[in-house]
Amino acid sequence: MAYLALYRRYRPQDFDSVVGQEYVTRILKNQILSGRVGHAYLFSGIRGTGKTSIAKIFARAINCEHNEDGNPCNACDTCLNIEKPGVMDIIEIDGASNRGVDEIREIREKVKYPPTMGKYKVYIIDEVHMLTKEAFNALLKTLEEPPEHIVFILATTEPNKLPMTILSRCQRFDIKPISQERIAGQIAHILDDIGVSMDREAIDFIAYRGDSSMRDALSLLDQVIDIREADKTITYEDVLAFMGMVDEDQIAGLVQDVVAGDKGGVLLKFKAMREAGRDSGLVFGQLIDYLRKVLIVKTTGAASQEILGITESASQALAAVGQDVPDKRFYSMIDFLIEEKNKLRYSGLASVIVEMALLKLCDPDSLVKTVVQEQPERPAGQQRRQAGSVQGMPPRPAQAAPQHADNAVKSRAQEMQAAARAAGREPTAVSSAKETAALPASGADMAAQETPSAAVRTADGGVNTDNLYTGLVRSCQKQKQMLVRPLMCCKLAHKGDKKLALRFSADKDGQAAMGMLKLPVMFEFVKKTLCELGGDQYVLDLELVEKIMMRCPSLKRQNPSSTTTAWRS
Ligand SMILES: [Zn+2]
Structure with a gap:
């Protein structure tokens, strides 16, 4: 017999063996005992917490011939056979791969037929948030007037993506993360x-x-x-x-050397870890996790034991590491490492990247300098004050500096919303405008300094869209590496003033590239960068087109003109 994964082998078979969801299972059992079974349920929660398991137990329990205290008996004919192929009384549908309107219409056709074995026919739609808008509409019709013998159980990790019309017709249960x-x-x-x-x-x-x-x-x-x-x-x-990971004591030793500025000690410890076969990337992740713990202990005191689920002595050990180091150094170290971690994904030089990062960590000044690189020369005092101002993050752009921080955030968010309205975008895309605006706008600043605005602005006051585009790619190379490739996979189509139209091929790569750019935080980054490069608000217009004859070029091009030629067909 084929090996059955532990998760499947130990999948709970009745409500009482579901771990960590007592609140939900008690309500469901009570509903079954009192005969008040609903027609539509929504189970939401993070992956791997028991949504599908509970759905299957529920489906068996409402059909079981010898229901025991709300649990399925798992011994009667119905319990034993209902999930067998060919019975079709419990139908599991993966919403991610059956997301179209046709699949849902097919369900609508079939719900008319009564169950073959038990009292109810149960449709379990997993990852339901993946359904298309049309599919949701079709599903809604069924949910509005379901036949007596039908129960829908929708499961999702992202309930916020479901339309209100669907949510309002379901009994919703939040399946909790398990301790x-x-x-x-x-x-x-x-x-x-x-x-x-x-x-x-x-x-x-x-x-x-x-x-x-x-x-x-x-x-x-x-x-x-x-x-x-x-x-x-x-x-x-x-x-x-x-x-391929290391002991937390070893990470603690590394951090102690870092805060003491002992570069030799740090690199020797890291070398020993590598020689013991430990994975550089995982060690890097452990380091971030450890610094986070130290910071939480430092800033939350006794509450940290509950937040981190650690003992008093573990908390004391963490506190000792951070004792003589200011909080803001921990903030900037964590910020810096998270930025650096992105590099590991693309590079075959993981151990070198980790080594360089460790060296920079040892020297708080070099760390700050790295993050605010290429700032114009300022008087020493002023630079120091600014550098430390936002947890080691780069300072705000010069034009925003005189404003009160809140006002700056508010006005930028308003600007963005206005621009979004002008572009006719959906409101969801601007939901994070305030968050995005609150981030320091360093990337565009740097690029703007490198690419003089004269290059973007033409002599007659218009905009050179090619150069604007090049500036954008450069900013992304520094600030949002993950956007570089998507930007390289599209075509600059429209070159009108105040509008940048990008066209993506309607294949898998093109869709993925456009999807990345459409993420609210990415979209706002691009708009903000365009605004700062060109000194004006831009409408960013993204669209899939039939086919673009273009291969995704290598990302190494530095010369602006060679980069832009690639975009014109
Ligand atoms: Zn049974």
Whole structure:
């Protein structure tokens, strides 16, 4: 028999064995006992917390012939056979791959027919937020007047993407993230059941890495138990070594050297980790996580134990590391590392990137300088004051500086909303305008200084769209690396004043590229950058077209003219 993944093998079969969702399962059991079963349910929550499992238990329970206290008996004919292929009383649909109107219409056709075995026919639509607008409309018609024998269970990780009309017709249940403690308990139970011995620290670590998701934790456990040897306990160190990660004490040692400015010590420790086969990228992630913990302990005191789920002594150890270091240095280190982490995704030089980052961390001044690179020369005193002002983030653009911060945010958000209205965009796209506006506008500043505005502005006061576009790509190379490739995969179509029209090929790559640019935070970044490069508001017009004869070029071009030629066909 094929190996069954632990997550499937230990999938709960009745409400009482669902871990961490007692509130939801109690209500559902009560509904079944009192015969008040609804026609539409929505289960929302992060991945791997039991949405589909609960849906399946519910589907069996409402059909079970010998229902016990609201639970399915899992022994009667219906319980045993209802999920078998060919019965079609429990129909599971993946909303991500059946997202069109035709699939939903097909459901509408079929709901007329009564169930073959039990009392109810249950449709479970997973990832329901992926349905198209038309599909939602079709679904709505069914939800409005469902036949007596139909129950819909919709499951989603993103309930905010569902139309109000759908939400208002469902009984909504929030499936909670599962606590580390409960996940650890389940892991211990499973290990006991399969006869594998593992130390408590290792179990806690796997539960922690599951990040509130039982499925993620059990998938990890599935891999880890393969390292077992007969009659030997799997230790925390075994698990760390298997995953290419290091012990938290080692990270603590690294951080102690960093705050002491001991560059040699830091690099020697990192070298030892690499030689022990640890993964540079994972170590980098652990470092960020550790600094975060230190900062939380420093800033929240006793509450940190509950926030981080750690003991008093662990909290004290973290506090000792951060004792003589100002909070803002931790903020800037974390900000800096998160920025640097993006580089790891694209580079085969992970260990070099980590080494350079570690060296910069040792020297707070070089860290600040790196982030605000290419600022114009200022008097020393002023530069220092500005550099430290926003948690080591780059200072605001000069024109916004004299304003009160709140006003600056408000007016920029208003500007953006006005521009969005002018562009006829949907309101959702501007929802993060305020957030975006609150971020320091450094990328565009730098690019603007490099690309003199004269290059963007023509002699007659118009705009050179090619140069504007080049400036945008350059800004993205510095500030939003992930936008560079999408920008390279489109064609500059319209060159009118105050409008930048980009066309994407209607294939998979083109759609992905446009999707990336359409993310509210990215979209606003591009608009803001255009505004600062060209000194005016721009309408950014994105559209898919049939086919663009273009290959995504290499990203190494530096010469503005060579970059732009590639855009014209
Ligand atoms: Zn039964």
